[in-house]
Amino acid sequence: xxxxxxxxxxxxxxxxxxxxxxxxxxxxxxxxxxxxxxxxxxxxxxxxxxxxxxxxxxxxxxxxxxxxxxxxxxxxxxxxxxxxxxxxxxxxxxxxxxxxxxxxxxxxxxxxxxxxxxxxxxxxxxxxxxxxxxxxxxxxxxxxxxxxxxxxxxxxxxxxxxxxxxxxxxxxxxxxxxxxx
Amino acid sequence: xxxxxxxxxxxxxxxxxxxxxxxxxxxxxxxxxxxxxxxxxxxxxxxxxxxxxxxxxxxxxxxxxxxxxx
Amino acid sequence: xxxxxxxxxxxxxxxxxxxxxxxxxxxxxxxxxxxxxxxxxxxxxxxxxxxxxxxxxxxxxxxxxxxxxxxxxxxxxxxxxxxxxxxxxxxxxxxxxxxxxxxxxxxxxxxxxxxxxxxxxxxxxxxxxxxxxxxxxxxxxxxxxxxxxxxxxxxxxxxxxxxxxxxxxxxxxxxxxxxxxxxxxxxxxxxxxxxxxxxxxxxxxxxxxxxxxxxxxxxxxxxxxxxxxxxxxxxxxxxxxxxxxxxxxxxxxxxxxxxxxxxxxxxxx
Numbered sequence: 001x002x003x004x005x006x007x008x009x010x011x012x013x014x015x016x017x018x019x020x021x022x023x024x025x026x027x028x029x030x031x032x033x034x035x036x037x038x039x040x041x042x043x044x045x046x047x048x049x050x051x052x053x054x055x056x057x058x059x060x061x062x063x064x065x066x067x068x069x070x071x072x073x074x075x076x077x078x079x080x081x082x083x084x085x086x087x088x089x090x091x092x093x094x095x096x097x098x099x100x101x102x103x104x105x106x107x108x109x110x111x112x113x114x115x116x117x118x119x120x121x122x123x124x125x126x127x128x129x130x131x132x133x134x135x136x137x138x139x140x141x142x143x144x145x146x147x148x149x150x151x152x153x154x155x156x157x158x159x160x161x162x163x164x165x166x167x168x169x170x171x172x173x174x175x176x177x178x179x180x181x
Numbered sequence: 182x183x184x185x186x187x188x189x190x191x192x193x194x195x196x197x198x199x200x201x202x203x204x205x206x207x208x209x210x211x212x213x214x215x216x217x218x219x220x221x222x223x224x225x226x227x228x229x230x231x232x233x234x235x236x237x238x239x240x241x242x243x244x245x246x247x248x249x250x251x
Numbered sequence: 252x253x254x255x256x257x258x259x260x261x262x263x264x265x266x267x268x269x270x271x272x273x274x275x276x277x278x279x280x281x282x283x284x285x286x287x288x289x290x291x292x293x294x295x296x297x298x299x300x301x302x303x304x305x306x307x308x309x310x311x312x313x314x315x316x317x318x319x320x321x322x323x324x325x326x327x328x329x330x331x332x333x334x335x336x337x338x339x340x341x342x343x344x345x346x347x348x349x350x351x352x353x354x355x356x357x358x359x360x361x362x363x364x365x366x367x368x369x370x371x372x373x374x375x376x377x378x379x380x381x382x383x384x385x386x387x388x389x390x391x392x393x394x395x396x397x398x399x400x401x402x403x404x405x406x407x408x409x410x411x412x413x414x415x416x417x418x419x420x421x422x423x424x425x426x427x428x429x430x431x432x433x434x435x436x437x438x439x440x441x442x443x444x445x446x447x448x449x450x451x452x453x454x455x456x457x458x459x460x461x462x463x464x465x466x467x468x469x470x471x472x473x474x475x476x477x478x479x480x481x482x483x484x485x486x487x488x489x490x491x492x493x494x495x496x497x498x499x500x501x502x503x504x505x506x507x508x509x510x511x512x513x514x515x516x517x518x519x520x
Contacts, residue, residue, distance in 0.1 A: 013450060014248045014443075016382030023294040024383035027301045028390065032356045034305045040352040042312035043330040046319075227341045227510050234507055235432065238440040244447050245439070 138171065189247035196243025203236035269457045293380050296373065300363040308359075333358050333505065341509040342516065350512055353394070357387070358505040361445065365497035368453055369490070376449040376497065381442075384449075388442030391508050399515035407515070441507055448500050452493035459486025 146164065211229035215222045311326025319327060333355045338347040361378065368376030378384045399407040412429045413422065459482055466479035 012248055014245060014381055016385050017380065018382070020294060020297075020380050020382030021386040024297050024377070025386040025390065027297045028356070028360055028387060031301045031304060031360055032353065034301075035308070035356045036352045039305075039308045039312055040330075040355060043308075043327065043334075044348075044351075046312070046323075046327065047331075047334075223340050227506075227513065230503065230506050231510055233503070234437070234440060234444075234510075237444060238432075238436045241440045241443045241447060242436070245443065 135175070142167070142171070187247075189250065193243050193247035196246075197240045200237050200240025200243075203239075204233055207232040207236055269454065269461050292375055293377050293383070296367055296375060297364060297377050297383060300360060300367075300377065304356075304359045304363055329359065330355060337502075337505055337509050341506065342513045346516065350509070354505055354509055357391070357508050358501055361387070361504050362498065362501035365449060365501055366494075368449065368456075368497060369494040374453075374456070376453055378445050379450040379453045381446050384442040384446035387504075388438050388445075391441065391511065392438040395508075395511040395515040398512060402516055411514075437511065441504070441511075445500055445504050448496055452489075452496055455489050456486065456493060459483075459489060462486075 145167070207229055211225055211232075214225050308326055308330075311323050314320065314323060316323060334347075334351050337358070338351045338354050341347075342350055364377035364383070366376075367373045368379070378387075396407075399411070403410055411433050412426055414425055414429065417425060462482045463479045463486065466482060467476050470476050
């Protein structure tokens with residue numbers, strides 16, 4: 001112990017000057033106080049601000065991404081919808097076309113039937129007219145024929161009467177046939 | 182020729198040998214570990230410096246004794 | 252060899268290396284020396300460092316711009332270094348934020364006071380005086396023990412001293428070792444590591460300086476004078492190394508502070 005005291009007097013570098021301890025301790029305490037009170041909060045504030053700014057930016061980007069996704073989804077949905085719509089319209093158009101075609105066919109068929117019927121009627125009418133005209137002529141023709149037959153072949157009475165009978169029968173038959181048709 | 186001076190300096194020099202080797206070994210192991218597994222650096226760093234503190238203690242005690250023991 | 256030849260070459264006295272006393276410059280206030288205050292350059296430098304750090308970081312943190320200016324960027328880098336690579340990585344995500352101001356103060360207080368040694372004309376690292384180193388390590392010593400007791404109660408000492416999972420005969424050896432290594436060696440090495448590196452760094456530059464002076468000015472022989480260039484080169488190299496060590500020691504000091512605090516906060520030993 002004595003030795004250490006002597007060494008202290010000689011300036012042993014390990015022995016502190018108490019005033020140095022005091023000054024350094026006080027200086028450190030003051031600095032620590034300043035840092036705790038002012039410096040560290042300010043830097044922490046900058047830090048949190050920066051973190052918030054970055055995270056806020058990220059969040060913003062995320063929402064933008066989500067919005068873009070939603071828009072894309074909507075667009076795709078619309079595309080699908082419109083495609084379905086187009087299909088539906090095409091189907092409808094096809095169905096309508098078929099309907100129109102069927103209608104037209106039907107109409108054409110009806111028309112042709114009508115024309116055919118008209119033609120039939122006309123033919124009938126003409127036949128009727130022809131029949132009427134013929135019947136009108138038949139009398140004179142018969143009279144002519146009769147006069148001619150009578151005039152030329154009176155010799156054979158029996159034959160001429162048979163011819164007349166047959167003619168009349170034929171006339172009768174054709175007359176009845178013309179009336180039925 | 183006369184050689185004069187303090188034997189304490191030689192003593193301190195001797196005590197520093199052990200500390201030097203020890204610190205070298207600690208950081209050898211630390212560097213090897215980090216080189217093999219760079220992601221372990223955070224775990225190894227405090228351990229390495231704690232090892233440094235322990236190892237260097239002997240050399241520092243040697244310095245103290247060199248000054249105290251006249 | 253040259254050193255051995257020197258006394259023969261000169262007629263006057265041999266080379267006298269600088270002593271540790273030269274670290275202690277004369278008192279600035281001579282009238283106070285009677286009271287043994289020893290108010291010297293070192294204390295003024297310590298107080299100056301407080302002013303420098305407080306001024307610089309207040310200025311850097313003042314504007315709080317999201318896009319920082321250069322000054323603010325430097326301040327933020329310093330703060331971020333201590334906050335993330337020392338505080339967050341070592342103390343852990345959970346409760347490092349409370350200790351960031353302390354670590355920040357310790358780091359820059361030690362750093363600025365060390366860097367004094369590398370600035371020409373100032374050339375005195377404050378921690379080459381042991382008192383400063385003792386009190387800083389002492390504050391941290393008291394602090395981590397207090398943290399440990401507040402966190403774990405009085406059982407903290409048992410937790411630190413008695414390693415778990417060890418058979419009892421070994422405890423007889425281990426308990427004294429743990430007491431010595433945790434409660435005695437820790438603060439001693441913590442303070443003396445800083446003090447010794449700073450003092451040695453200061454002395455070695457001083458030694459190179461006085462060596463150059465001795466060779467160049469006090470020698471008559473031109474060849475011996477020429478060898479002063481070698482000392483100059485070596486001295487500059489040592490100066491660079493010391494500048495590096497000053498920064499590393501500030502980092503190590505803060506890192507150990509963080510490790511001790513983390514050890515006090517940790518759940519298991």
